[in-house]
Amino acid sequence: MTPAIRIAGVTKRFRSLQALAGVDLEVAQGEFFGLLGPNGAGKTTLISSLSGLARPDSGTLEVMGHDVVRDYRAARMALGVVPQELVFDPFFSVREMLVLQSGYFGIKKNDAWIDEILHHLDLTTKANANMRMLSGGMKRRALVAQALVHRPPVIVLDEPTAGVDVELRQGLWTFIRKLNQDGHTIVLTTHYLEEAETLCGRIAMLKAGRIVALDTTANLLQRFASHLLQVKLAAPVALPPLLAAKLLREADGGLEFGFEHFDDVADILAGVRAAGGSIVDMALGKPDMEQVFVGIMNQN
Numbered sequence: 325m326t327p328a329i330r331i332a333g334v335t336k337r338f339r340s341l342q343a344l345a346g347v348d349l350e351v352a353q354g355e356f357f358g359l360l361g362p363n364g365a366g367k368t369t370l371i372s373s374l375s376g377l378a379r380p381d382s383g384t385l386e387v388m389g390h391d392v393v394r395d396y397r398a399a400r401m402a403l404g405v406v407p408q409e410l411v412f413d414p415f416f417s418v419r420e421m422l423v424l425q426s427g428y429f430g431i432k433k434n435d436a437w438i439d440e441i442l443h444h445l446d447l448t449t450k451a452n453a454n455m456r457m458l459s460g461g462m463k464r465r466a467l468v469a470q471a472l473v474h475r476p477p478v479i480v481l482d483e484p485t486a487g488v489d490v491e492l493r494q495g496l497w498t499f500i501r502k503l504n505q506d507g508h509t510i511v512l513t514t515h516y517l518e519e520a521e522t523l524c525g526r527i528a529m530l531k532a533g534r535i536v537a538l539d540t541t542a543n544l545l546q547r548f549a550s551h552l553l554q555v556k557l558a559a560p561v562a563l564p565p566l567l568a569a570k571l572l573r574e575a576d577g578g579l580e581f582g583f584e585h586f587d588d589v590a591d592i593l594a595g596v597r598a599a600g601g602s603i604v605d606m607a608l609g610k611p612d613m614e615q616v617f618v619g620i621m622n623q624n
């Protein structure tokens with residue numbers, strides 16, 4: 325099957341800054357895919373290249389088999405992008421904006437679909453409100469609606485939940501999940517790593533314009549350890565090298581050790597005691613995406 329997105333050898337430089345340093349990536353149709361990376365990693369530049377807003381220096385990008393340069397119209401028709409920036413024309417109402425956007429894609433009678441999108445995004449009562457009158461979270465939902473007017477098979481969301489409150493965020497995810505279940509391919513960038521962990525089947529991590537990790541969410545979560553032992557000490561101690569190697573994170577006087585088998589817990593605790601540590605609190609847990617993300621970023 326044609327991949328939803330195919331990116332091969334893409335580089336992009338802004339003066340002396342290498343924003344994309346050779347990115348290769350394929351996203352299959354129907355995936356819920358996460359693109360993660362710290363500020364400035366190149367996520368938005370990659371998305372802009374995909375939508376034709378930025379022209380890469382080298383490499384190729386395809387959406388549903390359509391080259392974004394040579395076959396721009398077909399590639400653009402297949403793609404819906406929710407931009408990170410809240411860009412909109414302040415003089416139009418939400419509905420006017422959606423009708424206009426439909427026209428841009430050559431769709432004349434789109435009222436039924438527009439009503440459905442507005443309903444799912446909880447914007448029906450704001451349909452006739454001027455865009456500039458909406459709150460930040462509502463503007464963001466209106467931009468999600470705008471990305472969907474032409475029913476694109478591939479939807480890219482660049483930090484869609486920044487500035488959206490918890491309740492609306494959950495509503496948004498229910499809708500995006502439904503779109504994914506209906507067969508749409510979803511690519512998401514977010515700094516809320518727990519959102520990526522629960523929603524995405526596969527995740528790519530970008531750092532300084534390069535993909536430094538690409539795997540299923542389940543595999544990534546096990547990257548450094550299957551389990552965690554969190555230990556809080558009365559006072560800091562120097563750990564012997566063997567024990568220090570198991571340490572995944574150190575925060576607020578708490579130590580987080582990674583381990584594979586529960587039998588290892590006794591050894592870790594004995595090691596902490598032998599180092600002179602006095603344990604005041606302890607918990608077992610599983611690694612989360614934030615720990616894995618920090619670990620991968622530190623490694624690369």
Ligand SMILES: Nc1ncnc2c1ncn2[C@@H]1O[C@H](COP(=O)(O)OP(=O)(O)OP(=O)(O)O)[C@@H](O)[C@H]1O
Pocket residue numbers: 338341343361362363364365366367368369370408
């Ligand atoms: N138009 C531009 N001119 C010059 N530099 C740019 C331009 N657009 C992006 N950059 C630079 O390219 C790098 C990648 O930026 P990009 O916005 O793609 O990162 P990002 O991963 O989306 O970051 P964030 O999480 O902050 O949104 C950054 O160093 C940024 O400053």
